[in-house]
Amino acid sequence: MAKVKYYYDSENLAYRKIKTKKRWKFGFAALFLVASALFGFISFVVLLNTPYFDTPKDRLLIREIENLKLNYAVLNKKMDQVDDVIEAIEDRDNNLYRTYFNTAPIPEEERKSGFKDVNRYTALEGYDNTQLVLNTTKRIDVLSKQLAIQSESLDQILKLAKKKDKLLAAIPAIQPVRNENLKRMASGFGYRTDPFTKAKKMHEGMDFTAKIGTPVFATGDGVVSQADNKASGFGNHVVIRHGYGYETLYAHLSKYNCRAGQRVKRGDIIGYVGSTGRSEGPHLHYEVHKDGKVVNPLNFYYGNISAVEYVAISKLANQENQSLD
Structure with a gap:
């Protein structure tokens, strides 16, 4: 039952009943319905954007994301x-x-x-x-x-x-002077005493002492790139480019047996031992270069010496003695 409301009439000194007009009741009801609908819509939008309320589409997307993570x-x-x-x-x-x-x-x-x-x-x-x-x-x-x-x-x-056969033939794999022609292996690769200054200096090759005129052999197949005495200190010398990054140098020769541009084979005589240039005595100074860097020739004598000979020459090469150039 609806509550009856009264107001006080001061002129007649009495309470009178308040009569509500029907259009006001309709207006209040309409306002309430609009406000309720607006509140419900706002609440629905808020719920859609919270993790507490998932639509079927959201749940499908979540499953797809989890599957992707698993994949x-x-x-x-x-x-x-x-x-x-x-x-x-x-x-x-x-x-x-x-x-x-x-x-x-x-x-x-x-x-x-x-x-x-x-x-x-x-x-x-x-x-x-x-x-x-x-x-x-x-x-x-x-x-x-x-x-x-x-x-x-x-x-x-x-x-x-x-190209394996060509590579193996190009590698400088023998000694440039035969063992039977050697007096001794005078100096190896590494820091040695300079014969002229008496100071420690990097010796970038190996010195083989032998009589002047002893044959010097190409240690691998290649092309002679130099056969002259234009390099300071080397005197008469030969440079062979073997390919695959290899290059060898033979210095202090007494004379040549090849010319620039000539193709040579391993074991060919390219010159003869001498003492030209900056040299202390008859010997061959021999260097091996790989990719532009000087390397120890001792690592390449596997083509014409035995294991016993290799051990012997290795001991001599590693002695810190005086070089001949």
């Missing part, structure tokens, strides 16, 4: 396995194939470097799972680059394998 996790595990396989191939490539063909190994930082383009991944940024997608994409790119580098390396090894 990315599986993909990363597979990439771990690929990493292990590639690492094994790279190790075999550097330490077996490239060593066998006397080729410099590919540096680790070159194999596993990413891409230097800083804007390469900007399109993947700004999302809820950016880090996951970004890290996986970078890993795929690194693996792709590793595979490309390894593919190029194996192509190079294949070419070297086809």
Whole structure:
């Protein structure tokens, strides 16, 4: 039952009943319904944007996102396995194939470097799972680059394998002076006493003492690039370019038996022992260069000496004595 409301009539000194007009009742009812509808709509919108209320579409999207995360996790595990396989191939490539063909190994930082383009991944940024997608994409790119580098390396090894006979013939693999013609192996590779200044100096080759006129042999197949006395200190000397990064030098010769541009074979006589240039006495100064760097010739005498002879010459070469040039 609706409450009856009264007001006080001061003129008649009496309470009178308040009569509400019907249009006011209708207005109040309409206002209440509008306010209720507006409140309900606002509440619905708020609930839609909270994690406490999911629509069927939201639940479907959530499931798809979880499936994608799972797929990315599986993909990363597979990439771990690929990493292990590639690492094994790279190790075999550097330490077996490239060593066998006397080729410099590919540096680790070159194999596993990413891409230097800083804007390469900007399109993947700004999302809820950016880090996951970004890290996986970078890993795929690194693996792709590793595979490309390894593919190029194996192509190079294949070419070297086809040219194996030429490579083996080009490597400087014998002594330039025969053992029976040697007086002694005077000085080896490393720091030695300079015969003129008496100071310690890097001796970049090996000195073989022998009589003037003793034959000097090419230690590998190649092309004579120099046969002159234009280099300071070397006197009459010969330089042979063997290919595959190898180059040999024969200094202090008494005379030549070859000319620049001539193709020679391992064992060919290219000159004769002498004492020209900056020399303390008759001897041959012999150097081996690989990829532009001087290396110890002692590592290349496997073609014409026995193991016993190698040990003997190694002991002599490692003595810190005085060089002859």
